[in-house]
Amino acid sequence: MISFLKKRKNASFTIALAGNPNVGKSTIFNALTGMHQHTGNWAGKTVELAKGVCTLGNQTCTLVDLPGCYSLTACSKEEEIARDFIENTHPDLVVLVCDAVCLERHLQLLIQLLSITQKVLLCVNLMDQAKKKGIDISCSALETELHIPVLGISAHRHSDIKRLKSGIFSALDKNIPSSENTNSPKISACSLPDSRVCAQEASRLYHATLQSDRTSHTNKDLLLDKLFTGKFTGIACMLCFLLLIFWITLTGANYVSQVLHDILFSFEPVFYRFLQGFLPLKLCHMLAFGFYRVTAWVISVMLPPMAIFFPLFTLLEDFGYLPRVAFNLDCCFAKCKACGKQALTMIMGFGCNAAGVTGCRIIDSPRERLIAILTNSFVPCNGRFPTILAILTIFFAGSAKNLELAVLLTLVILFGMFMTFVSSWLLSKTVLKGVPSSFTLELPPYRKPQIASVLVHSVINRTCRVLLRAIIAAAPAGILIWIMANVSIGTDSILNLVSDFLNPFARLLGLDGSILLAFLLGLPANEIVIPVLIMAYTAQSSITDFKSLSSLHTLLLGQGWTVSTAVSMLILCVLHWPCATTLLTIKKETHSLKWTALAFLLPTCMGFLLCFLVTCAFRIFS
Numbered sequence: 265m266i267s268f269l270k271k272r273k274n275a276s277f278t279i280a281l282a283g284n285p286n287v288g289k290s291t292i293f294n295a296l297t298g299m300h301q302h303t304g305n306w307a308g309k310t311v312e313l314a315k316g317v318c319t320l321g322n323q324t325c326t327l328v329d330l331p332g333c334y335s336l337t338a339c340s341k342e343e344e345i346a347r348d349f350i351e352n353t354h355p356d357l358v359v360l361v362c363d364a365v366c367l368e369r370h371l372q373l374l375i376q377l378l379s380i381t382q383k384v385l386l387c388v389n390l391m392d393q394a395k396k397k398g399i400d401i402s403c404s405a406l407e408t409e410l411h412i413p414v415l416g417i418s419a420h421r422h423s424d425i426k427r428l429k430s431g432i433f434s435a436l437d438k439n440i441p442s443s444e445n446t447n448s449p450k451i452s453a454c455s456l457p458d459s460r461v462c463a464q465e466a467s468r469l470y471h472a473t474l475q476s477d478r479t480s481h482t483n484k485d486l487l488l489d490k491l492f493t494g495k496f497t498g499i500a501c502m503l504c505f506l507l508l509i510f511w512i513t514l515t516g517a518n519y520v521s522q523v524l525h526d527i528l529f530s531f532e533p534v535f536y537r538f539l540q541g542f543l544p545l546k547l548c549h550m551l552a553f554g555f556y557r558v559t560a561w562v563i564s565v566m567l568p569p570m571a572i573f574f575p576l577f578t579l580l581e582d583f584g585y586l587p588r589v590a591f592n593l594d595c596c597f598a599k600c601k602a603c604g605k606q607a608l609t610m611i612m613g614f615g616c617n618a619a620g621v622t623g624c625r626i627i628d629s630p631r632e633r634l635i636a637i638l639t640n641s642f643v644p645c646n647g648r649f650p651t652i653l654a655i656l657t658i659f660f661a662g663s664a665k666n667l668e669l670a671v672l673l674t675l676v677i678l679f680g681m682f683m684t685f686v687s688s689w690l691l692s693k694t695v696l697k698g699v700p701s702s703f704t705l706e707l708p709p710y711r712k713p714q715i716a717s718v719l720v721h722s723v724i725n726r727t728c729r730v731l732l733r734a735i736i737a738a739a740p741a742g743i744l745i746w747i748m749a750n751v752s753i754g755t756d757s758i759l760n761l762v763s764d765f766l767n768p769f770a771r772l773l774g775l776d777g778s779i780l781l782a783f784l785l786g787l788p789a790n791e792i793v794i795p796v797l798i799m800a801y802t803a804q805s806s807i808t809d810f811k812s813l814s815s816l817h818t819l820l821l822g823q824g825w826t827v828s829t830a831v832s833m834l835i836l837c838v839l840h841w842p843c844a845t846t847l848l849t850i851k852k853e854t855h856s857l858k859w860t861a862l863a864f865l866l867p868t869c870m871g872f873l874l875c876f877l878v879t880c881a882f883r884i885f886s
């Protein structure tokens with residue numbers, strides 16, 4: 265085994281992970297590379313190639329996670345990406361991942377693949393699920409039939425991943441003559457076996473290797489589907505889930521926030537004394553009472569709700585609930601002449617609007633894809649979520665219980681969803697006219713979520729990333745605000761001058777110049793809106809005791825905030841320009857400045873208009 269790999273000591277192997285959507289390719293990719301690709305129980309999460317490094321023995325290999333594809337005839341963009349990679353890059357090994365529960369269907373892709381290359385390892389994943397359903401597959405019988413290595417695994421088991429690693433290692437040794445000499449034929453639809461032939465061969469193989477199949481679509485699954493996708497129960501369940509998640513988040517976050525706050529703020533004097541040792545007094549003040557204080561606030565206020573919300577949300581995703589939401593919302597999107605799959609991209613936008621925009625590739629019709637891209641930022645992402653949470657908590661926590669707060673938060677999210685429908689409808693009636701196309705939405709089987717991996721994924725991938733972005737973006741913004749507050753033109757500081765300049769327009773929207781400035785400076789990352797606002801206010805006011813949410817409340821009241829300001833702030837939080845990363849992604853996806861500009865203007869104009877109307881209403885009725 266070592267012989268050949270030794271010869272290729274200096275060369276790097278390329279291994280591609282291919283397969284139908286939702287079979288566990290990214291889960292295997294993450295396990296082999298230690299990376300954190302998005303995984304979840306619905307089809308079409310991976311839409312781009314992802315590359316990582318994996319060590320097999322003393323050999324370093326490049327592992328490529330391909331988007332899921334049903335065939336190699338390249339009907340969709342993802343299938344094209346997967347096919348082009350296999351065709352042009354000539355990977356040293358293609359690990360074809362199949363779902364053991366529906367192996368017969370997935371073997372059709374294998375038949376196509378084998379007509380192109382023999383460097384294939386068949387990885388029958390989800391063996392645990394198959395076992396639960398009474399399906400018993402003999403991998404050794406498959407191996408004998410196919411003359412390629414076959415491994416049955418459950419990607420969540422460490423021992424199985426180890427087995428897969430050594431399987432890949434020996435397959436590389438056996439298979440590869442030399443990657444330079446490889447001449448894979450060009451793939452064309454006619455060079456691939458006919459789909460009927462594929463189906464027949466897959467069926468023959470499946471029945472030759474099946475030991476037992478006692479599958480009955482379990483009553484439990486059918487009952488759950490009746491409940492989650494029923495005409496009335498579907499929407500009711502969706503609202504209950506949303507409410508429950510927010511309630512658990514708010515209740516849990518309260519306690520953790522307090523503990524974190526006490527710990528972090530007890531270090532503030534220590535940090536100040538430490539800085540005093542070698543820095544001028546003014547700089548010590550800026551770093552300790554400006555940067556450290558705000559960072560500590562960001563961590564104690566943002567971290568706990570995110571660390572609870574995202575794992576709960578990911579658990580639902582892993583369970584297989586999200587496509588059911590898309591199913592329930594399909595009729596609403598159809599009424600707006602948009603695609604039901606937009607619901608999935610909207611849900612992805614909850615995590616990150618840029619990811620949501622890239623995810624729009626799962627929508628085949630270009631018109632509907634554009635609608636989904638342009639409206640993705642109408643749902644609040646990771647970065648905006650903590651600001652909404654903070655404003656709600658600060659302004660309504662006095663009298664409201666957690667359950668009431670959870671209801672308010674649910675209403676804010678529903679408002680974002682409602683505005684998505686409104687803007688989709690507007691677009692489909694004006695610049696993007698057309699009729700909705702038909703599509704197939706795959707409802708995945710319910711799977712037991714892997715609590716440990718969900719925790720790791722959502723804490724590392726979502727919570728820490730958002731927090732880090734907030735801190736990284738808050739630092740330069742904090743320094744900028746400090747300079748603006750301390751450098752004067754004439755008798756007034758730059759900060760006051762800019763705030764005063766923005767004030768007249770901001771007042772029309774029920775806000776003030778500093779809030780608008782915070783939103784403008786928040787363009788690189790939405791996470792920093794509240795920290796920047798605090799810095800702007802504390803630079804202007806004499807507040808020194810800024811330690812908790814209630815002191816933030818005092819700070820905001822001192823700046824003339826009313827319930828009307830809080831409502832306008834919430835509206836603007838949901839409806840304003842997408843962050844810089846999202847705008848760049850929109851430009852990349854649409855290849856058009858025109859559509860990028862529209863993506864900027866659409867939520868902004870709607871947000872400004874609504875803020876203005878709400879402020880007028882408050883003024884009339886108060």
Ligand SMILES: Nc1nc2c(ncn2[C@@H]2O[C@H](COP(=O)(O)OP(=O)(O)OP(=O)(O)O)[C@@H](O)[C@H]2O)c(=O)[nH]1
Nearest residue numbers: 285286287288289290291303308309310332418419
């Ligand atoms: N029970 C069980 N679940 C698994 C196993 N492998 C993966 N999963 C789950 O299956 C779901 C899909 O996994 P992914 O890795 O996202 O699948 P994928 O093939 O990359 O999907 P796409 O990128 O959408 O094509 C996730 O919820 C995983 O946690 C397994 O062996 N057993």
Ligand SMILES: [Mg+2]
Nearest residue numbers: 289290309310
């Ligand atoms: Mg994937």
